[in-house]
Amino acid sequence: MIEMVSQGLATMEVTLKHSGSLFMYAGNRGGAYAKNSFGNIYTAVGVFVLGRLFREAWGREAPKMQAEFNDCLEKNRISISMELVTAVLGDHGQRPKDDYAVITAVTELGHGKPQFYSTPKLIEFCRKWRLPTNHVWLFSTRKSATSFFAAYDALCEEGTATSVCKVLGEIADISVRGSKDHVIVQGEILEGLVARIVSRESSVQMEVLRNFQQPSLDGGDSDLGLSLREIYAANRSDEKQQIKALLENAGSSLCSDHCDWFGNSGLDAQSRNADRSVVTHFLQAHPMDYATKKLQEMIRLMKKRNLPAAFKCYWNYQKIDSLSNDNLYYKMVIHVHKDSAFRRYQQEMR
Template sequence: MSYNQRMGKIQEQRWKEKPSSSQPFPSMEGVTTSAAGDLTNRLSKLSVVESSGQSHLSVPPMQFGNIGLGNHKAVQGQKAIGKPNSYITISGAATVGVDKASVDQMAVNIQGNRAQKASPEKASTALSKLFGGNLLDNFTVDNSTYSLGHIRATFYPKFENEKSDQEIRTRMIEMVSKGLATLEVSLKHSGSLFMYAGQEGGAYAKNSYGNIYTAVGVFVLGRMFHEAWGTKASKKQAEFNDFLERTRMCISMELVTAVLGDHGQRPREDYVVVTAVTELGYGKPKFYSTPDVIAFCRKWRLPTNHVWLLSTRKSVTSFFAAYDALCEEGTATSVCKALDEVADISIPGSKDHIKAQGEILEGLVARIVSHESSKHMEQVLMDFPPPPLEGDLDLGPSLREICAANRSDEKQQIKALLQSVGTSFCPDYTDWFAKEGIDVHSRNADRSVLSKFLQTHPADFSTTKLQEMVRLMREKRYPAAFKCYYNFHKIDSVSSDNLHFRMVIHVHSDSAFRRYQKEMRYKPGLWPLYRGFFVDLNLFKANSERAKDIAKTNNNLVKDVNDSNGTSGKEGLADEDANLMIKLKFLTYKHSA
């Protein structure tokens, strides 16, 4: 098949969206008191039954869109960076580095069979032991103490280009002109970072979980399944949760809603766009290339972004010229039209920015990717055509209606959102509510958990690298916090010799990323510092026989893991060029933000 023929097929595969009203999505201000009452009654009849183990969270009032709930600025300040400053991409077919069977067996040997959900009675007993018996305080670190640290959710590392924008542009044009790379450009939707790793893996915002932000994310993602799959949605939701848990994967999205604060303009719809797909396994995270992200999303009918590929000197120079001409007054319509004309390949997103968010466009993200990306993308578009539309369905109350109906109580908002999404996608509320009287996030032990974690023997290679990362950040006094919480998903396996936590690595300043990146130049084996960084920790005691098994397993795997974490994710590009990217903002967004 000739290139023109292939391109013809690609053009035929563009998304065709149903005509929609040009009117913006109705705001919550339009929900009357009586309508809110009706919605409350409808929500109260939903089938999910709250267990007696759920608590009343103590949270401050917040602002949702234009509904007065208290501190508006606090919500506005929660805006997360929606696109990475650099990407490290690999083929989606890649494994986590070592033989999967070996890694899985290692996990089984160390952790035993995966714990089943505890009964309310068993969970209550475990909680009593955990808090009443001061298990953490009494957990001493000695020669028999080990730890497991596995990344549960993460977004791309934040790389800082120390060159000027003009230097970056020049290098990009040079690489494409020599046939060494392709320039990939994507739209920047204006929302907040949301990550999802399955029902037990968890739902995460940029630096937190178990709050209104993640409840909104779960609701919107669950609704996306209903829109895409229709009557099959519940089955597909359950399959998706199981898939993410079984493969230890995480998807990252731009969450665009009006209830979490406006970014430049009030979006017409509440939606997500997938920005990253990550294999976590039990080692270093592996990020899918954009063609593989599109293949993954089309398989599961998840929303994709608009992407352009430019593989010639003419197309790249035309792109930068088009941006320079549009940067002050460009809108989504004019920018997308201009890029369609200059790009070699254009892949429209399944969520049209103009229809879903509006004409005000925050910006574009341009990055260097492998020269083979164009061929890879062509193959993906032929192998994975756009999924069919299931038609209009009664989806029940919308996000804005639910938040408006429960505007006086954030705890009730969270509960109503989780109930509305249904048990197929959210069978329990463990990350949001714990035992009566216990706030999931109130019983943290940051200092003691972290110090004990660093004193333990690492039970696998992943834990070794995480300890190395944390030690470096503490020694260099980087502006970052390591917040640890009890992992209530593992509550039934807690004992005096076996404790489970979830750690949030919260980087307070971009300077930490820049300083950390310099350290990586001198220590090539150092793992990257990720944005949106959550780790499951397990501190446990091991008898002599189990300790020998751990040592034997680690010795067999360390070399393979080291080999697999080299340059395979950079598709043959040198470190400096693999991280080459640029953000291009529009003045129309800056003026409206």
């Protein structure tokens, strides 16, 4: 990393690792996903937390903005990924002080090649919708990059969020504060840092973003309703009731369709599994767009090389009313069983 930065080939980007679970959201119709699946307690918690973030940010305007946000995601085929940090889904070293989420990635499928937003574009997207962003530090010179690794070696055993953020702020070439302060919402115990190589253009774009103020939050004086922990406590003995209460409190503007959790048209969630032959038929079908073609290629390669993964198809209950013999809708979950599959897949793609 230091050599790439020194040669002017890249910039090193460092962010905080908030200690939670991966949660992905693609709109009311696009669905919510977590723990290699959907329609579970994790996705219900994620939808609730996302809804509460909108109420905190937009106040009385929240329902309107939630509907517009869903519309934006679905029209542009956007999926947002976030670190979902709560005290009800299991602790990761320290029980967080608050239940929240931080956006970590935005992917736009659009109608061509998928696009992963750069960090500057991600921050711009989040500020438009007043969604939480992470703290970001950029290191674009040999001196700063070398200083980062020296600081990491010195702080990795005993460094807390306060001391780590202070040091990184002093040695980074550019620092953009996150909208969620780790010390306030999670605490001093820091799970780690995420360092990666990004393009040199990130420094220029981040410099522009740094000079813009964080968007104001209009929901400070609003009634946010029951908290996540209150809902959990009130429905402790029944997970289905917990899910129902969470989705209802998230609001119909954000989540009007609960069929991923409870089924549809007399079909419960347990009967959603589709026939295993669906994957075979999918691989034999003529792709209608670039994204479908690339997905077929990926699955074929994974199957050919016997990578440790399962391909599970489910009926898409959100489109159950439009089903016909030649117009079937499914959701596919690719469950990778071992991390080694990612490394082997990358080697094959080279």
